[in-house]
Amino acid sequence: MDRFLLENAALYRKLVQGLKPTPLPQSEDAINGAPNPDMVVSARVRPLLDEDVIAGFPRAVFPRSTQTAVVDIHDLYNHPRGRPIIKSSNYQVDRLFDSKTTTEEIYEDLVADLVPFAWNGGIGTLFTYGQTGSGKTFTVSRLEQLVAESLMDGSFEGQRQVHMTIIDLAGNSAYDLTNSRKPISVLEDAFGVTQLAGALEHLVEDRDEVMNLIERATSFRRTAPTLKNDASSRSHAICRIRIKDPSTDSEGLLYLIDLAGSEAARDIAKHGADRMRETREINMSLSVLKDCIRGKVEWDLLTQSKGPKSKQKKPHIPFRQAALTKVLKHVFDPSTNRRCKTVVIACINPSLADTGPSRNTLRYAELLRVTVPRTDTLEPNPLVPTTWTNGQLRDWITKNSGTPPVSPAILAPRESGAQLLRLPPAEFESRCLKTPGVSIEQIKAFRSKLWQLHIDGQRIANTPVSNTEESAEPSTLLRVENRSSSRDLDPTASEVPFKQRIRPGMAVSWHQPPESGDSALGMPDSLQLAVILCPAQAGQACIKDVLGSVVNSSSSEDTQNDKECDPRYLCALVTPGSTAEAYEVNLWRQIVIDVEMMEKEVFLEYDAGTRYYYISV
Numbered sequence: 001m002d003r004f005l006l007e008n009a010a011l012y013r014k015l016v017q018g019l020k021p022t023p024l025p026q027s028e029d030a031i032n033g034a035p036n037p038d039m040v041v042s043a044r045v046r047p048l049l050d051e052d053v054i055a056g057f058p059r060a061v062f063p064r065s066t067q068t069a070v071v072d073i074h075d076l077y078n079h080p081r082g083r084p085i086i087k088s089s090n091y092q093v094d095r096l097f098d099s100k101t102t103t104e105e106i107y108e109d110l111v112a113d114l115v116p117f118a119w120n121g122g123i124g125t126l127f128t129y130g131q132t133g134s135g136k137t138f139t140v141s142r143l144e145q146l147v148a149e150s151l152m153d154g155s156f157e158g159q160r161q162v163h164m165t166i167i168d169l170a171g172n173s174a175y176d177l178t179n180s181r182k183p184i185s186v187l188e189d190a191f192g193v194t195q196l197a198g199a200l201e202h203l204v205e206d207r208d209e210v211m212n213l214i215e216r217a218t219s220f221r222r223t224a225p226t227l228k229n230d231a232s233s234r235s236h237a238i239c240r241i242r243i244k245d246p247s248t249d250s251e252g253l254l255y256l257i258d259l260a261g262s263e264a265a266r267d268i269a270k271h272g273a274d275r276m277r278e279t280r281e282i283n284m285s286l287s288v289l290k291d292c293i294r295g296k297v298e299w300d301l302l303t304q305s306k307g308p309k310s311k312q313k314k315p316h317i318p319f320r321q322a323a324l325t326k327v328l329k330h331v332f333d334p335s336t337n338r339r340c341k342t343v344v345i346a347c348i349n350p351s352l353a354d355t356g357p358s359r360n361t362l363r364y365a366e367l368l369r370v371t372v373p374r375t376d377t378l379e380p381n382p383l384v385p386t387t388w389t390n391g392q393l394r395d396w397i398t399k400n401s402g403t404p405p406v407s408p409a410i411l412a413p414r415e416s417g418a419q420l421l422r423l424p425p426a427e428f429e430s431r432c433l434k435t436p437g438v439s440i441e442q443i444k445a446f447r448s449k450l451w452q453l454h455i456d457g458q459r460i461a462n463t464p465v466s467n468t469e470e471s472a473e474p475s476t477l478l479r480v481e482n483r484s485s486s487r488d489l490d491p492t493a494s495e496v497p498f499k500q501r502i503r504p505g506m507a508v509s510w511h512q513p514p515e516s517g518d519s520a521l522g523m524p525d526s527l528q529l530a531v532i533l534c535p536a537q538a539g540q541a542c543i544k545d546v547l548g549s550v551v552n553s554s555s556s557e558d559t560q561n562d563k564e565c566d567p568r569y570l571c572a573l574v575t576p577g578s579t580a581e582a583y584e585v586n587l588w589r590q591i592v593i594d595v596e597m598m599e600k601e602v603f604l605e606y607d608a609g610t611r612y613y614y615i616s617v
């Protein structure tokens with residue numbers, strides 16, 4: 001085959017030059033949806049290397065100049081009756097980098113965002129994959145350096161402890177690359193957490209420490225010669241960076257993964273049995289990885305979609321089927337409910353000798369793409385942020401984020417309204433703070449405003465349009481059914497001081513008398529919130545609250561005293577959730593609160609997506 005290609009290289013060049021632009025494929029995005037900003041699938045076409053040029057193989061992979069992120073591969077085929085012919089195929093990815101793009105440009109475009117995302121508690125994952133010799137290690141090793149520089153340059157808000165582990169996986173065996181490639185075990189503990197038993201986790205404090213670890217790991221990476229690349233890696237190298245916030249005990253994760261090369265059948269044919277088995281294992285783990293990536297994206301889309309979820313089939317995420325995906329359990333297990341951003345870089349060798357594997361790599365890339373429903377096909381509604389396109393969102397940010405306005409290009413470079421609502425609060429804050437002059441109070445009020453609009457927007461979206469006057473009554477009932485807010489239904493209620501209109505379901509902030517001992521409730525001193533359940537007198541004599549106090553003390557001897565005191569209410573405690581600014585209502589942690597101890601009414605809004613309550617203004 002190689003001989004046929006070399007003999008016809010000049011003809012091939014001529015035929016490719018004479019090719020008329022093939023009709024553009026109808027963009028899948030135009031039909032199905034928009035690219036998903038939480039899962040970006042890109043391709044990088046490396047330049048032809050000197051050895052390719054010397055061997056005489058021409059370039060066969062051509063990024064389209066007329067259509068973004070579409071690449072053509074032109075193959076040369078031997079025609080049985082006549083001269084060789086060209087067969088072309090084209091592939092669509094989210095982002096395409098041609099041979100002139102530098103790794104620094106790719107970092108800025110794709111990877112730079114993952115670092116603050118993980119710094120603020122998210123899980124950022126980067127994969128490079130492709131045929132051996134296509135530039136995976138070249139790409140990921142420079143990206144690792146750039147991540148280390150960004151992570152350690154002190155530009156992010158707050159203190160973090162950064163821990164690094166670097167392992168590699170060859171088949172089902174795992175090794176610690178920072179500890180002389182000592183074998184380790186990938187285990188799931190009793191709590192379902194994947195443990196890398198025996199792997200060292202290094203606390204790193206500056207860029208040089210990170211770079212030393214990466215260099216040490218590279219030198220221990222197991223390699224075996226392949227036909228394509230003398231230093232080909234035959235294992236998946238996983239660099240895990242755990243970023244812990246000591247003030248909240250929460251942590252973000254960053255995975256940088258250089259996947260083992262998938263070899264072409266032509267190359268495998270010349271291997272021994274061991275290498276064949278190894279190759280099969282690599283290809284199997286890549287296939288499980290693909291199923292997990294797609295499954296997770298589909299799962300996320302399902303949980304964000306409207307409509308009865310119980311009737312929709314949940315995608316299967318087979319993360320236990322391969323050691324690679326077991327290590328990445330945090331990313332794929334839907335029960336962990338963590339926010340994830342994933343970037344895939346498919347590396348492409350442009351040589352005509354390698355069009356088969358290049359086509360496979362790009363086909364795999366296309367399979368990883370799961371588009372999100374286009375918000376511009378939903379009827380846009382200025383009152384429903386989930387229907388906003390990026391343009392509408394940017395416009396709203398400019399007009400509603402206060403003075404100075406938050407830069408929409410920094411806060412929402414690509415996101416739609418629905419996607420911005422899913423941004424973790426810390427990430428939202430840190431993006432806003434990049435606009436000079438913006439204060440933290442301004443950001444909190446701005447975020448509350450967006451959420452308030454979103455919650456009101458959900459009500460609008462859920463309320464059927466009523467055409468008749470008689471329907472006014474049922475529609476009010478529907479509003480009550482769909483309530484997700486502690487606000488009084490009567491819009492004029494706020495004109496009356498809250499202590500004169502206390503009702504079940506009202507949320508209040510309150511302060512404990514110092515003598516009652518703050519620690520008894522295990523609540524942060526700064527915040528005491530509760531939801532009113534009923535007057536304390538409604539409780540039976542034997543009922544006690546979480547502090548062990550009798551709820552209805554009017555049944556005791558102090559009846560007369562009590563009647564003279566301020567009324568008291570049995571309330572449910574509101575406690576912070578696992579993410580910033582999110583709260584849980586603890587119906588079974590009840591406490592009696594004197595009206596005198598109540599400070600003000602607060603509005604709690606329930607978000608069905610995260611199942612937490614948020615305070616709105």
Ligand SMILES: Nc1ncnc2c1ncn2[C@@H]1O[C@H](COP(=O)(O)OP(=O)(O)OP(=O)(O)O)[C@@H](O)[C@H]1O
Pocket residue numbers: 045046047049130131132133134135136137138139226229231232233234260261347
């Ligand atoms: N964008 C690029 N610009 C210049 N040279 C590149 C580029 N990408 C890769 N190369 C060169 O191509 C060769 C193969 O690259 P690399 O080792 O990164 O491949 P690989 O995909 O990691 O292969 P394997 O899976 O076998 O490890 C190297 O010599 C590398 O320097």
